[in-house]
Structure formats: structure tokens, C-alpha cells
Amino acid sequence: MREKILAFIEKNSRIDLDEIGRSLGVDRVTVMNELEAMEDEHIICGYPTMIDWDKAGIEKVTALIEVRVTPQRAMGFDKVAERIYRYPEVDAVYLISGGFDFMVTIEGRTLREVSQFVSEKLSTIDTVLSTKTNFILKKYKDHGMIMVGPSKDERVMMA
Amino acid sequence: MREPLSKTISTIKPSGIRKFFDVVSEMPDAISLGVGEPDFDTPWHIRDEGIRALEQGKTFYTSNAGLKELKKEIAEYLSRRFDLTYDFSDEIMVTVGGSEAIDIALRAMLDPGDEVLIPEPSYVSYTPCTVLAGGVPVPIPLKAENEFRLTPQELKDAITPKTKILILPFPNNPTGAVMEKSDLEAIKDIIIDNDLFVVSDEIYAELTYLGKHTSIAGLPGMRERTVLINGFSKAFAMTGWRLGYACAPEHILKQMLKIHQFCIMCAPTNSQYAAIEALKNGDEDVESMREEYNVRRKFLMDCFKDMGLDCFEPFGAFYIFPSIQKFNMTSDEFATRFLREKKVAVVPGNAFGDSGEGFIRISYAYSLSDLKVAIGRLREFVEDLGKEM
Numbered sequence: 001m002r003e004k005i006l007a008f009i010e011k012n013s014r015i016d017l018d019e020i021g022r023s024l025g026v027d028r029v030t031v032m033n034e035l036e037a038m039e040d041e042h043i044i045c046g047y048p049t050m051i052d053w054d055k056a057g058i059e060k061v062t063a064l065i066e067v068r069v070t071p072q073r074a075m076g077f078d079k080v081a082e083r084i085y086r087y088p089e090v091d092a093v094y095l096i097s098g099g100f101d102f103m104v105t106i107e108g109r110t111l112r113e114v115s116q117f118v119s120e121k122l123s124t125i126d127t128v129l130s131t132k133t134n135f136i137l138k139k140y141k142d143h144g145m146i147m148v149g150p151s152k153d154e155r156v157m158m159a
Numbered sequence: 160m161r162e163p164l165s166k167t168i169s170t171i172k173p174s175g176i177r178k179f180f181d182v183v184s185e186m187p188d189a190i191s192l193g194v195g196e197p198d199f200d201t202p203w204h205i206r207d208e209g210i211r212a213l214e215q216g217k218t219f220y221t222s223n224a225g226l227k228e229l230k231k232e233i234a235e236y237l238s239r240r241f242d243l244t245y246d247f248s249d250e251i252m253v254t255v256g257g258s259e260a261i262d263i264a265l266r267a268m269l270d271p272g273d274e275v276l277i278p279e280p281s282y283v284s285y286t287p288c289t290v291l292a293g294g295v296p297v298p299i300p301l302k303a304e305n306e307f308r309l310t311p312q313e314l315k316d317a318i319t320p321k322t323k324i325l326i327l328p329f330p331n332n333p334t335g336a337v338m339e340k341s342d343l344e345a346i347k348d349i350i351i352d353n354d355l356f357v358v359s360d361e362i363y364a365e366l367t368y369l370g371k372h373t374s375i376a377g378l379p380g381m382r383e384r385t386v387l388i389n390g391f392s393k394a395f396a397m398t399g400w401r402l403g404y405a406c407a408p409e410h411i412l413k414q415m416l417k418i419h420q421f422c423i424m425c426a427p428t429n430s431q432y433a434a435i436e437a438l439k440n441g442d443e444d445v446e447s448m449r450e451e452y453n454v455r456r457k458f459l460m461d462c463f464k465d466m467g468l469d470c471f472e473p474f475g476a477f478y479i480f481p482s483i484q485k486f487n488m489t490s491d492e493f494a495t496r497f498l499r500e501k502k503v504a505v506v507p508g509n510a511f512g513d514s515g516e517g518f519i520r521i522s523y524a525y526s527l528s529d530l531k532v533a534i535g536r537l538r539e540f541v542e543d544l545g546k547e548m
Contacts, residue, residue, distance in 0.1 A: 019527065022457040023450065157180050157193040157504060 001026070005034055006043070011144070013047040050145055060107055062091070062139075063114045065122065066132040067102040077101065080127050089117050100132070111135065171287045176510040179494060183504045191504040191525075192533050195332060197396035197477070198524045199451075201433075202444040205395060209433035217428055223420040225253025225404070226431045232438040233404055241364065241374050243387070249409040252416050253426045253434075257362040257390040257403035259419070262288045264358050264386040264405060265324070267414040269294040273323040278309050279512030280480075281328040282360070297322070300514030303482060306471045307336035311345050318349070324356050327375060330363035330475025333511045333520035337475040340373040347378050357385045362403070365394035365445050368453045369474035376406070383408050386415075391430075393476075394445050395437045400430040452477050455523040455530055462534045466541050477524045480508065484517040486544050494519060500543070501536040 001024055008020045017028040017035075024031070038044045053060040069080045077095055084104055085093040092105040104122070108114040115133065123131050139147050183189060200206075224230065230247040237243040245251050254260040261284055265275065271293040277285045279298045289296040299317045301307045314325070329338040350357060357375055364372040376385040390403025403426075405415060419425075437444075459479050463470045470481035483493045490507035498504050506522075508515030523530060 016527075019454055019458065022461075023454045153191075153194075153198070155194040155196055155198070157183055157191060157506070158174075158195065 002034060002038065002043075005031060006038070009035070009044070009047075050143055052139075052147055059109060061109070061111055061114055062105060062107045062136040063118070064134045064136065065104040065106060065118060066096075066100040066134070067104055067122065068100045068129040068131075069102065069125075069127045070129060071101075072127060080125070083125050083127075084122065087117075087121060089121075167290060171290055174283060174510070176491075176507060179491065179498075179507065182495070183498065186498070186502060186504075189498060189502040189504050190529065190533050190536075192521045192523075192530075193504040193506045194522055194524055195478075196398040196524060197393060197448065198526060199396040199448055201395065201397050201400070202437075202441060204440060205397070205433050205437045205444075208436035209400070209429045212429040212432035217432060219428060221253075221425045221428050221431055223425055224251070224416055225426055226428075226435070229253055229431050229435050229438075232435050233406075236438045237387075237389075237406065241372065241377060243374055243377050243382075243406070245387075245406045246409075250412055251404060251406050252412055252419060253431060254390075254403045254405055254419065255423055255426050256392060256401045257360060257388050258284055259423065260386075260388040260390070260403050260405040260415075261285065261358065261360060262291075263415045263418040263422075264388065264407070264411075265289055265292040265294060266418050267411060268324060268356060268358075268386075270323075272321060274319060274321045276314070276317050276322060276325045276355075277512075278313075278326065278328060278331075280307070280331075280333050280508060280515035280518070281326070281511055282332045283511065285326050285328070285360075294324070295321070298512055298514070300512070301334070301336070302514075303471055303480075303518070306473075307331060307334040307480070308338055308342050309346060311349055314346050314349050318353050318355070322353065322355060324358055325350060327357050327359040329359075329361070330367055330372070331478075332363065332476055333478050333506065333508065333515065334480040334518075335473025335476045335478040337367055337369060337372070337473075338375075339369070343373060343375045343378060347375070347381060350384065351380050355384070357381065358388065359385055360388045362388065362390050363393050363476040364389060366449055366452060366477060367475045368449070368456060372475075386411060391434050391437055395434075395441055396444075396448065397430075397433070397437065400427065400433060402426055402430045402434050452523060455525075455527055458527065458530065459521065459523055459534065462538070466538050468537075468541060477522055479521045479523065480515075480518050481521065482518055486548070490516055490519055497537070497540050501540045503533050503536050503540075 004024055005020055008015050017031045020031045021028045071077050072079050081093050084090060089106055090104055091107050094103045096103050106114050118131055118133050230251045233251050234245050234247040237245055265288050269292040273294045274297045275289040275294045277296050277298050278301050286296040297317055299313050359375050361374055376382050376387045386405055386407040388405050391397040460472055463481055468481045473479055490509045494505050494507040506520040508518030508520060
């Protein structure tokens with residue numbers, strides 16, 4: 001049941017609980033209890049919202065930053081990661097296999113704001129060896145959602 | 160000038176609700192619960208194969224019966240899903256939608272004057288196709304009290320010495336009715352004893368919400384007297400690709416293929432390539448769409464119960480067929496007023512045969528959020544009508 005509930009709310013966190021209940025053959029209270037339990041267990045970590053900031057007329061820039069670091073003795077990468085993810089400007093931090101160590105995403109209002117953060121905060125962390133900043137030019141799809149408006153229903157009525 | 164038209168075509172009535180649909184199309188702000196095709200786009204991997212076929216220049220005719228690989232996949236699919244055994248080489252043909260299959264099955268099997276039993280309410284093409292094939296349509300009015308299933312008695316009562324074919328349109332458009340295995344077993348001997356043939360239109364087979372769909376062709380003694388019709392439109396959300404298929408014993412299929420060969424040549428080539436992908440890798444898509452329809456179906460049933468609208472629980476297709484008899488108006492009046500007063504289009508039940516009078520067809524091939532808006536308006540309308548009474 002948990003997996004199904006999670007699949008539903010991953011797609012739509014505002015889904016009507018009756019709807020999930022109907023699909024699983026249980027009542028909404030059962031679904032709600034299960035959700036609360038999963039929130040307590042931190043299986044559900046939050047309910048953020050997908051926003052097309054462009055469409056809202058608000059300028060935002062997102063950068064994907066490849067970071068190479070020296071792992072610290074006894075603590076590996078986790079300690080370094082924490083020093084990065086504690087910054088509120090940082091949106092996401094992933095440990096990556098391959099040519100670099102962390103993928104860091106940062107959202108800012110302007111290019112300058114983001115580059116300033118990279119040059120002043122991120123690159124100055126003493127274990128950080130190098131950074132490579134990739135600015136996102138356009139978002140086509142995010143979190144499984146295609147970022148274009150819903151298409152018009154062109155179906156016609158016939159019997 | 161002499162009459163340009165044949166006597167036959169002149170006897171075929173145009174769809175009675177054309178006028179109603181014309182009104183709908185003139186109301187751009189109306190919302191609809193009237194459409195009879197899936198709201199899902201064809202799953203991308205299937206579309207992608209269609210595109211790839213075009214890119215690779217697969218733009219030629221296929222053999223008349225369809226691509227061998229597709230027929231093999233159809234045979235595999237029918238066995239996997241419905242325990243049916245058909246030989247891909249001479250018992251399966253690919254058609255332009257299920258609609259073509261209905262037409263050519265009737266044309267291949269009917270002589271002038273042969274009677275065709277058509278359970279109603281049902282899809283609108285069986286009657287005209289029967290007439291065009293020289294047959295005589297004999298409607299069997301089904302009843303809400305039987306959940307619009309065909310009962311043995313209803314079948315027996317309709318059979319005459321001229322009866323040749325029974326059309327079995329289940330899961331049913333517009334009622335959403337299904338025939339379960341026990342229902343089919345109950346009519347099987349009547350079909351065999353009276354030496355009838357069955358044209359089984361199972362286009363909605365994948366959309367059943369009560370266990371697995373049973374095909375009458377799988378019952379002992381029925382395979383040799385059944386033309387099975389299915390297709391990709393409803394199961395895989397592929398209406399616009401125009402692709403269906405027919406399965407029948409070789410001696411019947413061969414003659415259907417003759418008509419197909421002269422009238423159609425072959426089904427669209429790139430659609431056939433896309434369909435191979437659908438059958439190979441589409442089971443999960445079908446399942447997730449079915450689950451989504453089922454949630455909507457349960458939502459609507461709850462709403463109808465809540466607003467006191469009489470309705471049997473339909474277990475197939477994506478339609479609900481509530482009764483509006485208690486409002487003392489015809490289906491047409493109800494649908495027309497609902498459209499004018501609340502700007503929601505539904506299809507009056509009599510569009511699907513006289514026995515559909517007193518009902519409306521509500522399609523749930525719409526997103527839940529659209530359904531919620533539309534059903535909210537239905538609730539208001541039903542309350543308004545309650546006050547008038």
C-alpha cells in the first residue's frame with residue numbers, strides 16, 4: 001500500500017485522499033494515517049511545488065555545478081557534502097560517480113548572484129579542488145513534468 | 160436527372176443526434192463528457208516506433224493481411240491475455256480499426272434477408288453495416304435490471320429461422336456492461352443449437368474492472384463460429400492510428416480478406432509498426448490506464464449514489480449509463496437542457512438504440528479534475544430538476 005500511496009503523491013502531492021483510497025480500496029483516514037506515519041519516518045521529506053518561474057515573469061537562474069573535492073580522512077565525502085548543503089542557496093547536492101565528485105544545483109535571481117556564490121562560498125571551501133558551472137538555459141522537463149502548457153482537448157463527440 | 164443514390168443507402172437513417180452535436184460544437188465554452196475515445200496520448204514509446212518506421216522509409220503497402228511480425232504479436236497477445244489460440248498465418252488479419260472489421264465480417268457472412276441480432280443499446284455502426292451487407296438488423300433491447308447483459312431468454316426470443324449472426328458488443332459502449340464467463344456460458348448452447356455465428360466486438364476487452372475479460376471465442380465449440388474483433392484504439396489509446404484486427408477460422412477470414420484486399424489494400428503501415436511495439440512493451444501502459452479509469456469509475460459511482468441518480472455499476476469500457484427516467488423527460492430533452500443550462504455535453508442514450516431511451520451516456524475518458532467540475536454541474540442540474548418536480 002505504501003508504494004502505491006507514494007506513487008500517487010509523488011506525481012501530485014495535492015491529490016484528493018479519497019482518490020487514493022478509492023484506488024486502494026481503503027478509506028481516506030487509512031491513507032492519511034499512512035501518510036503521517038511516512039512523514040514521521042522521513043520517508044516523505046516534504047511537499048515542494050513545481051513552478052514555471054518564466055511564466056510567472058520572475059527571473060531565476062539555475063546552475064548545475066560540477067565540484068571536485070579532496071575527501072577528508074575518516075569522514076569521506078559526507079562532511080564535505082554537509083559544508084556545501086548547509087548553504088540555503090544550494091538546492092541539491094548529489095555525490096556522483098565519474099569525472100567529478102558532487103553535482104550541486106543552485107538557484108539564484110541573476111547570473112551574478114550565482115557566480116558570486118560559486119566564487120566566494122563554494123570554491124573557497126578548503127577541500128574543494130575545482131568547480132565547473134553549467135547554467136541552465138531552458139527547462140523542458142523537471143520532476144517528470146513536461147514544462148509546456150497542457151494541450152487542448154481536440155477530441156470530437158460522436159456516437 | 161435520375162436518382163443518383165441507391166435505395167439501400169437512402170433507407171439508412173443519419174445519426175439522430177447529429178443536431179445535438181451541432182449545438183455542442185457551437186458552444187466553445189461547453190465542457191464535455193461525451194467523447195468516446197481515451198484522453199491519454201498514445202504512450203511515447205509506441206509513437207516513437209511509428210516515427211521510426213517513417214524515418215526508415217517504411218512507407219509502402221504491407222501484405223493485405225498485415226505485417227507478419229504484427230500478426231505474430233497479436234497471436235501471442237491473445238494467448239497471453241485471453242487464453243485464445245489463433246494461427247497468425249491464416250486466422251488473423253489487421254484492419255483499419257475495429258470498424259472495418261465489423262463491416263467486412265458482416266459483408267463476408269450475410270446473404271440478403273439474413274437476420275442479425277444486435278443487442279441494444281450499442282455502438283451505432285452495427286445496424287447500418289448490416290443493412291449495407293444486405294442483412295436485416297434485429298435489435299434485442301437489453302434491460303437495466305439485467306445490468307444490460309444479454310440473457311438466454313432474450314436471445315431465444317429473438318431467434319427466427321432466418322437468424323444467422325449474433326453481434327456481441329461487450330464490454331459495451333454505451334452502457335459499460337460486461338458479459339462474464341458465466342453469462343457467456345449461459346447463451347453458448349443456444350447459439351450452437353440454432354447454428355448461429357457470433358461477431359464478437361471486444362474492442363474494450365482490456366478495460367474491464369471485474370477480473371479478466373472472457374472472450375466467447377474461448378468457450379468450447381465457439382471458436383469455429385466466432386469472428387473476434389479487437390484493436391488498438393481503446394486499449395493502447397491509439398484511436399487516430401486506425402488499427403484493429405479480426406480473428407476467425409481460416410475459411411471465414413479468407414473471404415473477409417478478399418473484401419479488405421479490394422477495398423482497403425492494407426492497414427496503415429507505420430501504424431502497424433507502432434502496434435508491434437504496443438504489443439511487445441505496452442502491457443504496463445494498459446494497466447496504468449486501466450487503473451486510472453477505474454479510479455474515475457468509482458468516483459462517478461460514488462457521486463451518482465450521493466446525488467440519487469439511479470445507475471447499475473458498469474464494469475467495462477469507460478462509460479456510465481445512469482437512468483434519468485425519474486425526471487419525466489426524454490434523454491434528448493435532458494441532454495439538451497443540461498447543455499444549455501449547465502454547459503455540459505453528454506450523449507442521450509437513445510443515440511444507441513431505442514432501448515437507450517431514458518438514459519444518458521457519461522464518458523469518463525476525462526481527467527479526474529475535469530470530471531469533478533462536470534459532475535459538480537450535473538449535481539446542480541439534478542437539484543434544479545428536483546425543485547421543479
